[in-house]
Amino acid sequence: DTEVTQTPKHLVMGMTNKKSLKCEQHMGHRAMYWYKQKAKKPPELMFVYSYEKLSINESVPSRFSPECPNSSLLNLHLHALQPEDSALYLCASSHIDLISYNEQFFGPGTRLTVL
Amino acid sequence: KQEVTQIPAALSVPEGENLVLNCSFTDSAIYNLQWFRQDPGKGLTSLLLIQSSQREQTSGRLNASLDKSSGRSTLYIAASQPGDSATYLCAVNRNQFYFGTGTSLTVIP
Numbered sequence: 001d002t003e004v005t006q007t008p009k010h011l012v013m014g015m016t017n018k019k020s021l022k023c024e025q026h027m028g029h030r031a032m033y034w035y036k037q038k039a040k041k042p043p044e045l046m047f048v049y050s051y052e053k054l055s056i057n058e059s060v061p062s063r064f065s066p067e068c069p070n071s072s073l074l075n076l077h078l079h080a081l082q083p084e085d086s087a088l089y090l091c092a093s094s095h096i097d098l099i100s101y102n103e104q105f106f107g108p109g110t111r112l113t114v115l
Numbered sequence: 116k117q118e119v120t121q122i123p124a125a126l127s128v129p130e131g132e133n134l135v136l137n138c139s140f141t142d143s144a145i146y147n148l149q150w151f152r153q154d155p156g157k158g159l160t161s162l163l164l165i166q167s168s169q170r171e172q173t174s175g176r177l178n179a180s181l182d183k184s185s186g187r188s189t190l191y192i193a194a195s196q197p198g199d200s201a202t203y204l205c206a207v208n209r210n211q212f213y214f215g216t217g218t219s220l221t222v223i224p
Contacts, residue, residue, distance in 0.1 A: 006158075033212075042204055042214035043159070056211060090158055102208055104149060106159040 004107035023091030121215040138205035
Protein backbone atom coordinates (compact mmCIF):
# COMPACT_ATOMS: atom_id res chain seq x y z
CA ASP A 1 0.00 0.00 0.00
CA THR A 2 1.69 3.18 -1.21
CA GLU A 3 -1.23 5.47 -0.55
CA VAL A 4 -1.60 8.57 1.56
CA THR A 5 -5.22 9.51 2.16
CA GLN A 6 -6.57 12.93 3.10
CA THR A 7 -9.99 14.03 4.28
CA PRO A 8 -11.97 16.04 3.45
CA LYS A 9 -11.31 16.64 -0.25
CA HIS A 10 -12.89 20.08 -0.08
CA LEU A 11 -13.57 22.37 2.88
CA VAL A 12 -15.27 25.74 3.03
CA MET A 13 -15.11 27.55 6.35
CA GLY A 14 -15.77 30.95 7.82
CA MET A 15 -13.14 32.94 9.65
CA THR A 16 -14.62 32.05 13.05
CA ASN A 17 -14.92 28.31 12.44
CA LYS A 18 -12.77 25.51 13.84
CA LYS A 19 -12.08 22.60 11.54
CA SER A 20 -9.52 19.82 11.12
CA LEU A 21 -7.76 18.23 8.18
CA LYS A 22 -6.81 14.57 8.44
CA CYS A 23 -4.08 12.51 6.82
CA GLU A 24 -3.36 8.79 7.09
CA GLN A 25 -0.70 6.42 5.75
CA HIS A 26 0.03 2.73 6.36
CA MET A 27 3.47 2.45 4.77
CA GLY A 28 5.33 2.42 8.07
CA HIS A 29 6.75 5.88 7.40
CA ARG A 30 7.94 7.72 10.49
CA ALA A 31 8.14 11.18 8.87
CA MET A 32 4.97 13.07 7.98
CA TYR A 33 4.64 16.50 6.44
CA TRP A 34 2.12 19.27 5.91
CA TYR A 35 2.51 21.54 2.89
CA LYS A 36 0.51 24.53 1.69
CA GLN A 37 0.24 25.16 -2.03
CA LYS A 38 -1.15 28.26 -3.70
CA ALA A 39 -2.16 28.25 -7.36
CA LYS A 40 0.74 27.91 -9.83
CA LYS A 41 3.30 27.80 -6.99
CA PRO A 42 5.34 24.92 -5.58
CA PRO A 43 4.35 23.40 -2.22
CA GLU A 44 5.57 25.31 0.83
CA LEU A 45 6.62 23.26 3.83
CA MET A 46 4.62 23.99 7.00
CA PHE A 47 5.41 21.23 9.50
CA VAL A 48 7.41 18.03 9.76
CA TYR A 49 6.84 15.26 12.28
CA SER A 50 9.58 12.71 12.93
CA TYR A 51 8.72 9.73 15.11
CA GLU A 52 5.49 11.51 16.11
CA LYS A 53 7.37 14.56 17.37
CA LEU A 54 7.29 17.98 15.74
CA SER A 55 10.74 18.48 14.25
CA ILE A 56 10.21 21.41 11.87
CA ASN A 57 7.82 24.33 12.10
CA GLU A 58 8.41 26.79 9.28
CA SER A 59 7.20 29.85 11.23
CA VAL A 60 3.58 28.98 10.60
CA PRO A 61 0.93 31.18 12.30
CA SER A 62 -0.60 29.71 15.45
CA ARG A 63 -4.02 29.53 13.80
CA PHE A 64 -2.62 26.31 12.27
CA SER A 65 -2.06 23.62 14.89
CA PRO A 66 -0.62 20.25 13.87
CA GLU A 67 -1.05 17.01 15.75
CA CYS A 68 0.38 13.53 15.25
CA PRO A 69 -1.64 11.15 17.45
CA ASN A 70 0.21 8.04 16.24
CA SER A 71 2.64 6.92 13.54
CA SER A 72 -0.12 6.60 10.90
CA LEU A 73 -2.15 9.73 11.49
CA LEU A 74 -1.52 13.44 11.06
CA ASN A 75 -4.02 16.19 11.74
CA LEU A 76 -4.03 19.90 11.04
CA HIS A 77 -6.36 21.89 13.28
CA LEU A 78 -7.60 25.17 11.87
CA HIS A 79 -8.97 28.11 13.84
CA ALA A 80 -9.67 31.75 13.01
CA LEU A 81 -8.25 31.47 9.51
CA GLN A 82 -7.96 34.34 7.06
CA PRO A 83 -9.09 34.39 3.41
CA GLU A 84 -5.43 34.35 2.33
CA ASP A 85 -5.14 30.91 3.94
CA SER A 86 -7.28 29.50 1.12
CA ALA A 87 -5.07 26.96 -0.67
CA LEU A 88 -4.49 23.29 -1.38
CA TYR A 89 -3.15 21.57 1.74
CA LEU A 90 -1.02 18.55 1.03
CA CYS A 91 0.10 15.80 3.36
CA ALA A 92 3.13 13.63 2.61
CA SER A 93 5.10 10.86 4.29
CA SER A 94 8.50 9.23 3.94
CA HIS A 95 10.96 6.93 5.67
CA ILE A 96 13.56 8.53 7.96
CA ASP A 97 16.09 5.80 8.71
CA LEU A 98 17.43 5.26 5.17
CA ILE A 99 17.98 8.87 4.24
CA SER A 100 19.01 8.37 0.63
CA TYR A 101 15.92 6.25 0.05
CA ASN A 102 13.56 8.87 1.46
CA GLU A 103 10.97 8.99 -1.26
CA GLN A 104 8.05 11.26 -0.43
CA PHE A 105 4.52 10.09 -1.07
CA PHE A 106 1.77 12.67 -1.29
CA GLY A 107 -1.93 12.57 -0.61
CA PRO A 108 -4.50 14.10 -3.00
CA GLY A 109 -4.82 17.23 -0.89
CA THR A 110 -7.63 19.18 0.74
CA ARG A 111 -8.86 22.24 -1.13
CA LEU A 112 -9.57 24.82 1.58
CA THR A 113 -11.61 27.96 1.00
CA VAL A 114 -11.90 30.54 3.78
CA LEU A 115 -14.78 32.99 3.41
CA LYS B 116 19.36 27.86 2.16
CA GLN B 117 18.89 25.54 -0.78
CA GLU B 118 17.45 27.27 -3.89
CA VAL B 119 15.90 25.10 -6.58
CA THR B 120 15.08 26.46 -10.03
CA GLN B 121 13.34 24.84 -12.97
CA ILE B 122 13.67 25.97 -16.55
CA PRO B 123 11.61 26.50 -18.60
CA ALA B 124 8.61 27.63 -16.55
CA ALA B 125 6.27 26.55 -19.34
CA LEU B 126 6.70 24.35 -22.40
CA SER B 127 4.36 23.48 -25.25
CA VAL B 128 5.30 20.69 -27.68
CA PRO B 129 3.57 18.64 -30.38
CA GLU B 130 2.72 15.03 -29.59
CA GLY B 131 5.53 12.57 -30.23
CA GLU B 132 8.37 14.98 -29.51
CA ASN B 133 11.16 14.11 -27.07
CA LEU B 134 11.74 16.78 -24.44
CA VAL B 135 13.99 17.72 -21.53
CA LEU B 136 13.05 19.49 -18.32
CA ASN B 137 15.78 21.07 -16.21
CA CYS B 138 16.25 21.41 -12.46
CA SER B 139 19.11 23.35 -10.84
CA PHE B 140 20.02 23.52 -7.16
CA THR B 141 22.54 25.62 -5.29
CA ASP B 142 23.80 23.24 -2.58
CA SER B 143 25.23 19.97 -3.90
CA ALA B 144 25.16 18.28 -0.48
CA ILE B 145 21.88 16.45 -1.07
CA TYR B 146 20.66 12.99 -0.09
CA ASN B 147 18.52 12.48 -3.15
CA LEU B 148 16.39 14.21 -5.78
CA GLN B 149 12.80 13.38 -6.64
CA TRP B 150 10.74 14.24 -9.71
CA PHE B 151 6.98 14.66 -9.38
CA ARG B 152 4.05 15.21 -11.65
CA GLN B 153 1.05 17.31 -10.58
CA ASP B 154 -2.25 17.56 -12.42
CA PRO B 155 -4.33 20.71 -11.80
CA GLY B 156 -5.85 20.76 -8.31
CA LYS B 157 -4.42 17.34 -7.47
CA GLY B 158 -1.70 15.95 -5.26
CA LEU B 159 1.84 15.15 -6.36
CA THR B 160 2.65 11.82 -8.02
CA SER B 161 6.20 10.55 -7.59
CA LEU B 162 7.87 9.76 -10.93
CA LEU B 163 11.49 9.00 -10.10
CA LEU B 164 13.84 9.12 -7.14
CA ILE B 165 17.58 9.45 -7.74
CA GLN B 166 19.88 8.80 -4.80
CA SER B 167 22.92 11.03 -4.39
CA SER B 168 25.22 8.17 -5.42
CA GLN B 169 23.33 7.52 -8.66
CA ARG B 170 23.73 9.20 -12.04
CA GLU B 171 20.38 8.29 -13.56
CA GLN B 172 17.09 6.45 -13.16
CA THR B 173 14.65 5.20 -15.74
CA SER B 174 10.96 4.38 -15.65
CA GLY B 175 9.22 3.65 -18.92
CA ARG B 176 9.48 6.71 -21.18
CA LEU B 177 11.06 8.76 -18.39
CA ASN B 178 14.75 9.11 -17.68
CA ALA B 179 16.16 11.33 -14.97
CA SER B 180 19.82 12.22 -14.58
CA LEU B 181 21.70 13.78 -11.71
CA ASP B 182 24.97 15.70 -11.70
CA LYS B 183 25.53 16.70 -8.09
CA SER B 184 28.80 18.51 -8.68
CA SER B 185 27.17 20.94 -11.08
CA GLY B 186 23.87 21.08 -9.15
CA ARG B 187 21.73 19.86 -12.05
CA SER B 188 19.15 17.25 -12.87
CA THR B 189 17.25 16.65 -16.08
CA LEU B 190 14.03 14.78 -16.76
CA TYR B 191 13.86 13.34 -20.27
CA ILE B 192 10.44 12.40 -21.62
CA ALA B 193 10.46 10.30 -24.77
CA ALA B 194 7.69 10.27 -27.36
CA SER B 195 5.49 12.73 -25.48
CA GLN B 196 1.72 12.15 -25.30
CA PRO B 197 -1.19 14.49 -24.51
CA GLY B 198 -1.60 12.60 -21.21
CA ASP B 199 1.83 13.87 -20.18
CA SER B 200 0.39 17.39 -19.91
CA ALA B 201 0.88 18.45 -16.28
CA THR B 202 3.21 20.44 -14.05
CA TYR B 203 6.51 18.74 -13.30
CA LEU B 204 8.29 19.51 -10.04
CA CYS B 205 11.70 18.48 -8.78
CA ALA B 206 12.55 18.35 -5.08
CA VAL B 207 15.98 17.97 -3.49
CA ASN B 208 16.31 16.29 -0.11
CA ARG B 209 18.75 17.54 2.52
CA ASN B 210 17.20 17.29 5.99
CA GLN B 211 14.02 18.52 4.38
CA PHE B 212 12.64 18.63 0.85
CA TYR B 213 13.17 21.78 -1.22
CA PHE B 214 10.89 22.15 -4.21
CA GLY B 215 11.65 23.72 -7.54
CA THR B 216 9.46 26.31 -9.19
CA GLY B 217 7.92 23.79 -11.62
CA THR B 218 7.57 23.40 -15.39
CA SER B 219 4.08 23.45 -16.88
CA LEU B 220 4.04 21.07 -19.85
CA THR B 221 1.40 21.02 -22.58
CA VAL B 222 1.54 18.30 -25.23
CA ILE B 223 -0.55 19.23 -28.26
CA PRO B 224 -2.31 16.37 -30.09
